[in-house]
Amino acid sequence: MADERATVAAVFREEHGRLLAALARRFGDLDLAEEAASEAVEAALAHWPAHGVPPNPGAWLMTTARRKAVDRLRRDRTHTARLAQLRVEAERAEPPAPEGGLPDDRLQLFFTCAHPALAEEDRGALTLRCLAGLTTPEVARAYLVPVETMAKRITRAKRKIRDARIPFRVPDADELPARLPGVLQVLYSIFTEGYAASSGPHLQRLDLAEEAIRLITVLAGLLSDREVIGLRALMLLVHARRAARTTPDGLPVLLEHQDRGAWDRAMIEEGLALLPQALAGPPGPYGVQAAIAALHDEAADITTTDWPQVVALYDVLHVLVPSPVIAVNRAAAIAMRDGPAAGLALLDDLADDPRLRRHHPYLAARADLLARLGRTPEAIAAYRLALDHAATEPDRALFQARLDALKD
Incomplete structure (x- = not known):
């Protein structure tokens, strides 16, 4: 039983963002998506110990969550018309992603949560809660506000998306400039939580940091924006130190005491190669932070920085x-x-x-x-x-x- 529970937890951590984003895009309701995802995990905890972990646990969770969402809609008579519409949509083949579109449901949801109709302070908080899988207290600590304040922000943002019928879709080209800063802030916040966790037994949450790097890499492949490149460079240059940042028993090791030989030199070189593009023009926050990280990574020790x-x-x-x-x-x-x-x-x-x-x-x-x-x-x-x-x-x-x- 303990093994199955650990497997469910590991799969949910891996699949949470993808699961929630796909459900939100399909049903257009973040609350419904969260409830269905939670019920799918409960079903896994009941089913897997008796029948074994399925060959593709992520797909099992996705299928189960979709069924749970439809069941919820069926029980609510006010959603009858919506359920009929979903049945029609389910019979159609999924249309291919548009050329140049975002290949990951999570990035589509990132852009939805960065919609200009949402209050600026609500955008990143909502995305950290929904897509990065952080708890409301963790998001509150990341933003240095009380938990009650953060809970209200997240609820307000969800209600706004639902009431304003903000679509879960890739924004058009002319919408990207207004949305991009919010998306970058969210990715940066996820990486920051991975670099220095706001709570828990570990200093680093490497899964979050690596997920942020994966997503910014996808985004950088689609957009040639200098700050996208700058943020990718920053993440690489900082994440390169991950192996030296803790002792074998998990205690933090400050920069001045780190074994720089344990730093990931290939990742550092990759980040350094991006700096000329990131700094070609008026300075942006992520490019400047990447330049600071580069100075630390290039120094032989703390005294020669x-x-x-x-x-x-x-x-x-x-x-x-x-x-x-x-x-x-x-x-x-x-x-x-x-x-x-x-x-x-x-x-x-x-x-x-x-x-x-x-x-x-x-x-x-x-x-x-x-x-x-x-x-x-x-x-x-x-x-x-x-x-x-x-x-x-x-x-x-x-x-x-x-x-x-x-x-x-």
Whole structure:
């Protein structure tokens, strides 16, 4: 039974986005799609232990979920006309994807969720919840907002798609420019969650990071936009460090202590080769971040990193997309260039931002700089705050180890 449950969980993680996107496109209702997908998983948990895991478990889940959705529509008399329409559609062969269209239902749903009719703050949240499979608390942490606020955003976005009859389709060529930034933000958020999980027992969620890379690679093959290329370069240059970012027992390894020989050099070279295209023109946020990642990847160690250039790029990035997270990263880079006191002063200037009061990377960065300055009691207090707000077990273990070292 435990093996079958583990298989269901693994298949659902792999197929969740594809399953939900296909159901949403077919039935035009995200809530119905989520309910049908959940019922299909429940059916798998009941069926597979007794009859064995089917040869194609993803197809089994898809077929079962479609039946569950039709059953739900049949039980609801208000959907009788819709069910009749679906029966007609089911008898027709699936039309081929249009030439130049998106070959993956998930990317079609990405563009639906990035529709300009939706509020900007709702677009990425909805897609992370539905397509990346994040829970509402995980999405809330990714956006630094309370869970209740995020739940309302997601519900509001679903209702808007349903009530405004926003189609689940590939946008026309003239619609792409308005939709693309939202899609890129969602892909970036998924990758970020994979790079540094917002909760759970592991620092990294490699499946999410690799799924984001796969999707941006598909998109880059269809669009020659510089920021698409920049985001792909950024993901490759950062993901190349994955093997060195944790110890064998899963504890985080900071950049300065990583074994750079364990970095994926082929992936780094692939990312570096994309930079000239990404930076050919006015700078974009993803191209600039890719350039920062490249400086880290090309340096032999932390001391030979071109910190003045890193700071200069963060200055540009902070103008393009001012945010508290970028401000924290910029302060950390300035601390490496000008010393911990300079970085700490900038972090203290951010102390009144409510979005950072529970943001453990900010709290940990401040604790680290206090420790470097020899202000041990304050560093201990700061690490305790970081420990209180850390959402993953590896981060908590790291902060506890730092606390213990300072107390000794």
